[in-house]
Amino acid sequence: MNPWPFVTAAYGAAILLTAALLLWAFASMRRAEAAADALNRK
Amino acid sequence: MHALANPARFLRLARPITTWLLLIGLALSTGGMAAGLTLTPPDYLQGETVRIMYVHVPSAWLGMAGWVGIAAASISQLVWRHPLAAIGARAAAPAGATFAAICLLTGSIWGRPTWGTWWEWDGRLTSMLVLFFLYLGYIALASAERERGGEGRIAAIYGLVGAVNLPIIHYSVLWWRTLHQGESIGLSGSTIDSSILWPLPLTMIGFTCLFGAAVLMRMRAELAETKVEARMRRMGAA
Numbered sequence: 001m002n003p004w005p006f007v008t009a010a011y012g013a014a015i016l017l018t019a020a021l022l023l024w025a026f027a028s029m030r031r032a033e034a035a036a037d038a039l040n041r042k
Numbered sequence: 043m044h045a046l047a048n049p050a051r052f053l054r055l056a057r058p059i060t061t062w063l064l065l066i067g068l069a070l071s072t073g074g075m076a077a078g079l080t081l082t083p084p085d086y087l088q089g090e091t092v093r094i095m096y097v098h099v100p101s102a103w104l105g106m107a108g109w110v111g112i113a114a115a116s117i118s119q120l121v122w123r124h125p126l127a128a129i130g131a132r133a134a135a136p137a138g139a140t141f142a143a144i145c146l147l148t149g150s151i152w153g154r155p156t157w158g159t160w161w162e163w164d165g166r167l168t169s170m171l172v173l174f175f176l177y178l179g180y181i182a183l184a185s186a187e188r189e190r191g192g193e194g195r196i197a198a199i200y201g202l203v204g205a206v207n208l209p210i211i212h213y214s215v216l217w218w219r220t221l222h223q224g225e226s227i228g229l230s231g232s233t234i235d236s237s238i239l240w241p242l243p244l245t246m247i248g249f250t251c252l253f254g255a256a257v258l259m260r261m262r263a264e265l266a267e268t269k270v271e272a273r274m275r276r277m278g279a280a
Contacts, residue, residue, distance in 0.1 A: 001155050003090040010148040011075060014097035017147075018071075018252060021140040022064075025259035032266035039273050 047125050049265050060258045067251030071100075074244030082238050094152040096241055099227075100249040101144035105173060106208055108138020108253070109201075112180065113208075116201035119194060126261070128194035129268075131201055132184045133260035137253050139177035146170060157221055165218035169211040176204045 078096035085092035111134040119127035149167065150160045161167065184197035215224045226233050227242075234242075 003155050006151050006155050007079070007090055007093050010094040010151040011079070011097055013147045013151070014101065014144050015075075017140050017144050018249070021137060021256050022252060022259075025136075025256040025263070029259040029263040029266070032263040032270070036266040036269045039270055 049126065052126060053262065053265065056258050056262055060255050060262070063251045063255035063258065067248050067253075067255055069248070070244050071248030071252060074241045074246075074248055077241040077244065082241060085238060088156055091152055091155050092238060094148055096245045097249075098145060098148040098152060099242060100246045101141045101148060102170070103246060104249060104253045105138055105142030105145045105170065106211060107250075108134050108141060109173065109176070109205060109208060111257075112138070112201040113205040116198035119198045120202075128184075128198065129261050129264045130257070131194070131198065132181075132188070133257045133264065135177055135181045135184065136260065137256040139174060139181065140256075141249070141253065142170065142174040142177060146174060153221075162221045164220040164222050165214035166211065166222035169207060169214050173207055173211060176207060180204065 075096055078093050082093070084090045112131045115124075115127040115131035115134070118124040119131070146167075149170075153162070154160050180197060180200055183200055184194060187194055187197050215222055227239075232239055
């Protein structure tokens, strides 16, 4: 059995899920902090 | 910890730390994964599939560490009423759930060529799956409690009760000697040859930094949302 498709799939899953977590956390932080800053300027 | 009870002081520290954790985490995890894929020899028994270890082991550690964080924050909330404890616990849950899911996925992918099966109801695999479902339950419960204006005490008690699963995961390979191999890395050393082991600390530290960055970003988001909600309530009352 060729092991490389399994190795690639494992790395792909780890990278994709970690990137999705970081992007979601970053986007929600930017959105919330921008809303708080906009309210402060009012 | 009580020095960070002031959200303004916490934010002053969290902003630069988030950036540093992201940069160090990306550098170490990318370097560790690249080294694990290209610079280490194949294992004499597992062959090339041993390379999955460099993403599987950090995700297993972070899946469990996330719940240790939730349990510690729950104690801090229930005993000392630390104002950031509930926010910290809620922020750790999605990151912990993500790494528990990565652990289950990469373990399953490793199992197919090594054990000949994607899944087995083995003690370690099952207790890790239970941890993933505990995370989902915690996220749902904590979100519902926050929406109803609660202090997060019910979620904190759930966080403490769920910690019972952590020793079960850790000792499962000793209590039920089924398919999952025993402990390869312990406090007394490792049974893995150093020529294969050396990129693992890089990915362990790298993914831990990324986990920390995700938690800090979620905490900052929740603090900003709380600020907006409080301001809107004051404006509505005026």
